[in-house]
Amino acid sequence: MSSIDEIRDARIKKLKLLKEKGYEAYPAESKRELSLNEAIENFDALEKSKKNKWVAGRIMSIRGQGAIIFITLYDGTGTFQGLLKKDVIGDEKLDFFNEVVDIGDFIELEGSFFTTKRGEKTMEVKNWHMLSKSLRSLPEKWHGLQDVEERFRKRYLDTLMNEEVKERFLLRSKAVNLVRKFYNDNGYIEVETPRLQTVAGGATAKPFITHHNTLDVNFYLTIAQELYLKMLLVGGFTKVYEIGRKFRNEGIDTMHNPEFTMLESNEVYADAKNQRDLIEKLFKYLITEIFKLNKSKKVIIDGVELDFENPFEVITFYDLIKKYTEIKNPAKANEKELSKYAEKIGIKVEPNESKENTMDSIYKKLCRSKLIQPTFIIDYPVAFNPFAKRKENDPSMIDRFQLVISGIELVNAFSELNNPIEQKERYLEQDKKGKGGEEEISPTDLAYLEAMEYGMPPNGGIGIGIDRLVMFLSGARNIKEVILFPTMKPKEE
Structure with missing residues (x-):
């Protein structure tokens, strides 16, 4: 079994686990109140208010484990950092996050806003819901899609x-x-x-x-x-x-x-x-x-x-x-002269090619x-x-x-x-x-x-x-x- 199939099978098991626990992996509704760009633009006011808000997006990275997890969320308007702490969100919700969530999943987060010691705008997460469970892993961030044709086929x-x-x-x-x-x-x-x-x-x-x-x-x-x-x-x-x-x-x-x-x-x-x-x-x-x-x-x-x-x-x-x-009098040039010159510069001329088409090919070439x-x-x-x-x-x-x-x-x-x-x-x-x-x-x-x-x-x-x-x-x-x-x-x- 290929690694792609193994990853997919592992994620399908997580999908089943979500269902067993009574959670909808692909709900129709979202509680999102702010786009991530709006969260960035209004961050000072949001931080000062200390009110909880809902945001949503795709998980692009997960860092840390155990009692503290940092995630990067992306929603098409911007990226934002979320912090999940066991003493804030609770053991059950954090453990379940670790069990079923992968990079590429769409989730929604509820929490308040603060600035880390490193000066990063962050949401302290109080609650989370799955919005769409991904079954395939995203390309590696720094290398992306290396095959050019694959890029065109999978433009998304x-x-x-x-x-x-x-x-x-x-x-x-x-x-x-x-x-x-x-x-x-x-x-x-x-x-x-x-x-x-x-x-x-x-x-x-x-x-x-x-x-x-x-x-x-x-x-x-x-x-x-x-x-x-x-x-x-x-x-x-x-x-x-x-x-x-x-x-x-x-x-x-x-x-x-x-x-x-x-x-x-x-x-x-x-x-x-x-x-x-x-x-x-x-x-x-x-x-x-x-x-x-x-x-x-x-x-x-x-x-x-x-x-x-x-x-x-x-x-x-x-x-x-x-x-x-090298055609010095194009108005007077005949088909034979143009064809000979075209072939000289590497243009294939078909037997029934018109004079104008040959001249156009020469123009495009030189x-x-x-x-x-x-x-x-x-x-x-x-x-x-x-x-x-x-x-x-x-x-x-x-x-x-x-x-x-x-x-x-x-x-x-x-x-x-x-x-x-x-x-x-x-x-x-x-x-x-x-x-x-x-x-x-x-x-x-x-x-x-x-x-x-x-x-x-x-x-x-x-x-x-x-x-x-x-x-x-x-x-x-x-x-x-x-x-x-x-x-x-x-x-x-």
Whole structure:
């Protein structure tokens, strides 16, 4: 029998002992009057009053034995020390505590507050009750979960034993709330669009497929909500956004998880330039609020000083390629030339790979990591996105931008195509690619084309990767570090 099984069996015996003595090991009610943080914040008054109060939490440590026992309690708001003394709590209650209580159990304590000779805030315990008997032992405090995959699978233990991990997810919650407040304050309304869609549109990605039994119809889990947001603009809404889960049946790496969170927004009468101004304003707001900046808008993240005081840098996609690669004329480069160069730098090029996909792979390999300071990449070839409007001064390019900070793509945005005739032509190109073997396409959506034909106002669209945003803010280098329960292959028993 393994030590894990032995520990569990021993705790089950203690569970039975609780029942034999007439105690409920998992009661529905608790007498708790104060959180541990409240006990800390109001300690002086509590100590002075000498009144008994009830607190509750998980036991994180037990020290001493016999007549005196010190325990450390944790309730998610803070930690607090409890002292159990035989001459205060009585022989029976202390002996029973020693018999049935383990580190990891949830208990409630009744007692008064005092300061030890070492200056530690402490509760002198008069009574205790079991709230939840744990059957497995917690990871060792100083080593925690050493296996990285185990940390992701058992995130509940990861956040319990590692305060830094918990703080990262508190940061995530704060960032999402600030983004939502920014959009609301700027006149946007939050909406909800379908997760089950009959056409996997709005982006070029491989979808997950499911089946609805009653309707006997296949549905796709949403890869993007963009098309529905633009339909709402046809319907008279002016500024809309949604924060929601997206699903793409693609590879898993440090920047990609099949299930992820995106914000997408659309605003009527806005173009890519307007949206760039909005995004710069948003990021400066986030940095100021999260890092509590005053006059200076410079912040150090992951050991690098980032400048949010001055205007963000701007560079065209082709100029970026020319700057960091050996391709000196990307606009004229053909598929053969790009494939040869890609293979030279270690990129595998599939036989049916498009010129644009190859160029994008080259950019990701050699250029993206060079963009540390906030940088807008603007002006992409038309084939890079089937929904972006062409630039009026150069129809071979689209009015699109991405924001990259610390080598992470955080925002994708563009002036939205609102010409239904051209949209249909773009769709036909996508369908052609699909017939040629490409899986990551955006197929023709007849319902969306019909909506466009009723008249769609000019508008600008924005997509923000929430997970990557939190990676950037926290300095994390793996997307799994900012998703509470990332997609994992089931563990073989």
